[in-house]
Amino acid sequence: MISAQMRTQVRERAQNACEYCHLHQADSPLAALHVEHIIPKIHGGSDDLDNLALACIDCNLHKGTNLTGIDPETNAVTELFNPRRQVWVDHFAWHGVYLSGKTATGRTTIRVLNINSEDQAALRSS
Numbered sequence: 184m185i186s187a188q189m190r191t192q193v194r195e196r197a198q199n200a201c202e203y204c205h206l207h208q209a210d211s212p213l214a215a216l217h218v219e220h221i222i223p224k225i226h227g228g229s230d231d232l233d234n235l236a237l238a239c240i241d242c243n244l245h246k247g248t249n250l251t252g253i254d255p256e257t258n259a260v261t262e263l264f265n266p267r268r269q270v271w272v273d274h275f276a277w278h279g280v281y282l283s284g285k286t287a288t289g290r291t292t293i294r295v296l297n298i299n300s301e302d303q304a305a306l307r308s309s
């Protein structure tokens with residue numbers, strides 16, 4: 184169980200923005216950002232703060248119960264970005280409204296979470 188207090192802590196720690204695509208809550212007025220399990224419970228992930236992240240609905244739905252994906256550049260199975268263990272700017276960079284991956288982890292996360300979908304890009308340009 185994730186308590187209301189823990190949800191507030193996760194939200195504040197993330198400064199009210201998705202920890203994958205950085206969509207801010209203020210830019211998602213119709214949908215609350217989700218508190219998600221970085222390692223999904225189905226894979227043994229815990230309800231500890233260390234395994235929780237704030238994610239927008241698009242990132243969360245695409246992430247689902249995935250832990251890994253295929254790096255589009257090397258075709259190697261690669262772990263998804265972990266916002267608790269890794270530093271965002273080490274793996275991602277913005278090019279206008281599109282995000283690019285600086286590493287295998289970044290590229291794979293963008294692909295699995297569909298971060299550069301037309302809908303997401305349109306949301307960023309508004």
Ligand SMILES: [Zn+2]
Nearest residue numbers: 201204239242
């Ligand atoms: Zn997101």
